[in-house]
Amino acid sequence: MPSAEIVAVGSELLTPLKAETNSLWLTGELNSAGVDVLLKTVVGDDEARLEEALRDALKRSDIVVTTGGLGPTEDDITRPVAARAVDRELKYHEELEAELRERFKRWGREMPEINKRQAFVVEGAEILPNPNGSAVGMLLEFDRKLLVVLPGPPREMRPMYRDHVAERIKRLGGGTIAVRRLLRVSGMGESAVDEAIAPIYRSYADVETSILFTRAEVEVHLAARSNDPAAAEAILDELSERIAEKLGLAVISTNGESIEEIVGRMLSERGETLAVAESCTGGLIGMRLTEVPGSSRYFVEGAITYSNDAKKSALGVPEAVLSDHGAVSAETAEAMARGIRERANAFYGISVTGIAGPDGGSAEKPIGTVFIGYSDGVETHSVRFVFPGDRELVRWRSSQAALDYLRRRLLKGGRR
């Protein structure tokens, strides 16, 4: 299997502000062409270090992809340094300069003289056109190595790779491709998921399994490499089915669909509607539900009732419930769910009330205490959680718990 390295060029990538992320996308592309990425380097506008990095990379690996440093200014050093690293000259291309002048003309501007630099290309390299910017890329095959020089901005880099590099890499990859699958899991921790499914995925030696915890759910990533895509798909079908069977209702989806999409699809299919009353999540559940285009079909209304007054006036939570049980209680959560359902004339009402912190906890109701309410006109009930983590995490987990409660309920048939 061919190996690759990625060299990202740009001083902004050596500040505390900007993570290098082009390589993530490129790694996905290279992996699916059957190429392993074995090392990544981030270099600034430092000619000596970049030259050394390129020479070393070309010594160690079959494919070297660089991103960035192709602009017209003096800081943009990738072009001349790439030439030096492969012991070649830069060659001036008249047609590139003409194209550049043409491009600037279309923008109604004169081409600045410094842009002439972008008409120079490493001798013998193939020119990769850039419809989205002024910097062309380069591809050089030599000594059984492949050097690919791409611009930094993702909207220039990605189409250039897809249109002019991907095929070439696939041929090097010997026809091996990687097939991927993403399972989303809710209501279980990372290690509980791993413990449950490790005995299953360990028996699939050819599938790479990784388990990641994101703010509120667990992702199980599966990747199978094969030169027979249908066979790889079949293996992943089997493995994800076995995992889904083991984890049961905790599995949100086996095809990467988000919980917002799944809940939305189930509601759409049933022609049912939803309204949400939020206290500590402050609008987060509404925001998540409405991230999905077309959510207006089933999401009718939300109420962010942060104050007790709002809980009373907007949702009809009785004063006695608030004074006897407190705003963070099963009784209040249930009254909120009932209230928003009735006011919005929705099929389902869900609610969240809790203590996200950093203040407001007590011995009886510590920070992280959250009640999720559910009401469907036939029954109304609630669940209590105590979530660990800071304010942001408690809020995310609360929104997830509410969506997941509804999802599980819908899976079991919804209103009974």
Next chain:
Amino acid sequence: MPSAEIVAVGSELLTPLKAETNSLWLTGELNSAGVDVLLKTVVGDDEARLEEALRDALKRSDIVVTTGGLGPTEDDITRPVAARAVDRELKYHEELEAELRERFKRWGREMPEINKRQAFVVEGAEILPNPNGSAVGMLLEFDRKLLVVLPGPPREMRPMYRDHVAERIKRLGGGTIAVRRLLRVSGMGESAVDEAIAPIYRSYADVETSILFTRAEVEVHLAARSNDPAAAEAILDELSERIAEKLGLAVISTNGESIEEIVGRMLSERGETLAVAESCTGGLIGMRLTEVPGSSRYFVEGAITYSNDAKKSALGVPEAVLSDHGAVSAETAEAMARGIRERANAFYGISVTGIAGPDGGSAEKPIGTVFIGYSDGVETHSVRFVFPGDRELVRWRSSQAALDYLRRRLLKGGRR
């Protein structure tokens, strides 16, 4: 000025899933100690490549910091490879094994034999204790170089660096420190900001200025290096004051405070309250406002009125307004702002209604058309925007425009 390189170890960092981010935090720490980061490498669990990366880094730079690869399993190779890269042996430390056994005992578990690996340390290296995990770090000074070996999890790595490494690095940095300042700007594009302030910041040769666009606002980062912190602060005070003067009301804060915090602080100080009615933002404004601890003091209620019915029943938007002007109109935005203000009995009401896409646009009201409504009991009005970008970006920009509208109004005195 001393130079540093960061070497991140771990195969998960060579997948498409996980960006390397430890180095951002470390770069901030190193910079503020007067140390430049000149190169970063990400290596997998590959002994030969890691050894080469470490040897090269130690040749080129004064300080080399590694993160990750210190766990107890065979994949964790940093310990033995670091030893080889500096031509030393690993030395077994009985007291470390005893501590590990003690730690596992406290967790009510037997120490697995593989954890014994974590009791080995590079000969002559100082041991960096890890109160948050089982992997100790190492610090080795030799040939005027400094090699620092840290664990990967941020909650182990950061305190270890702060408590046992930072001081040492500061001494190497020769007393130079970097002072930073973050200005947030709203309602202007990245290039408009740059064009306006470049003539100012260019005259401060010792201040590094970088301008970043984040989802909905522009950040201006200033960094001054000096061995006289008071002088550096004074320079940044002067420069940020000049920038703030030039950009006027567009400057949200010169101390990194977010727009949610600024709006919240202004409302708190005045003892005024806010209610929000959201359509296309679906709860995003409420979510942002309630990210700030203590926001219950001024944020009383939000209504997510996604459907026309909800706009009528929850906010009292007249049927005639909706049918004559449409749900996305100045008239509806104003009726929403007025409606939520009255219902919540709040001092200010703000509202958003718009078309976030991908569907729903027309020639007259293309996708991205958004109306922000404002009502304070004396006056009610609205502003129209057409935002470029996809659904997510349109929603973020809408929420920002609403918060920014209120911010500017409060700066001018609020209700008149």
